[in-house]
Amino acid sequence: MGDKKAAEKAAEKAAEKAADRSAAVPSAEVLDRLFATVQSRKGADPESSYTAKLYSRGTAKIAQKVGEEAVEAILEAVRGDKAALASESADLLYHLMVLWADAGLDPAEVWAKLAQREGTSGIDEKKSRKRDPN
Ligand SMILES: N=c1c2ncn([C@@H]3O[C@H](COP(=O)(O)OP(=O)(O)OP(=O)(O)O)[C@@H](O)[C@H]3O)c2ncn1[C@@H]1O[C@H](COP(=O)(O)O)[C@@H](O)[C@H]1O
Numbered sequence: 214m215g216d217k218k219a220a221e222k223a224a225e226k227a228a229e230k231a232a233d234r235s236a237a238v239p240s241a242e243v244l245d246r247l248f249a250t251v252q253s254r255k256g257a258d259p260e261s262s263y264t265a266k267l268y269s270r271g272t273a274k275i276a277q278k279v280g281e282e283a284v285e286a287i288l289e290a291v292r293g294d295k296a297a298l299a300s301e302s303a304d305l306l307y308h309l310m311v312l313w314a315d316a317g318l319d320p321a322e323v324w325a326k327l328a329q330r331e332g333t334s335g336i337d338e339k340k341s342r343k344r345d346p347n
Pocket residue numbers: 247250251254261262263264265303304307
């Protein structure tokens with residue numbers, strides 16, 4: 214087999230593997246589904262929905278939960294427990310979604326901010342902030 218043919222075969226195999234992976238592993242789309250579920254719990258029964266219970270306890274309580282989950286996640290990162298970090302990160306993202314829904318913030322606004330920042334180094338962005346005191 215020629216070099217070109219072998220390279221094509223390898224590229225095909227890599228693409229197949231990537232397609233298999235994306236079919237098997239949940240992607241960030243899970244966040245959009247989670248947000249839709251969290252939104253749908255507005256007005257639900259706090260006895261049967263933890264999300265509804267959080268809404269009923271108010272914004273300060275939801276904010277407190279986000280803070281607690283963030284602390285739990287960073288503690289696991291410092292401890293070096295990757296599995297626990299994954300679990301605490303999931304708790305954090307869930308509670309952050311509840312905070313956004315409670316505030317009436319659409320995740321699309323956050324995704325747009327991240328997209329806007331793509332390609333801009335955080336170091337350059339910080340320098341530009343120092344030049345413009347406003
Ligand atoms: N992803 C989550 C999720 N992650 C964590 N949790 C809950 O978050 C809670 C965190 O527990 P804690 O001990 O920290 O909190 P707590 O003791 O209940 O509260 P406080 O005493 O601190 O006030 C647990 O009850 C977890 O089950 C979640 N609850 C719900 N979801 C998602 O939200 C969907 C809707 O859930 P319900 O609203 O319950 O129907 C579910 O199908 C899931 O997809």
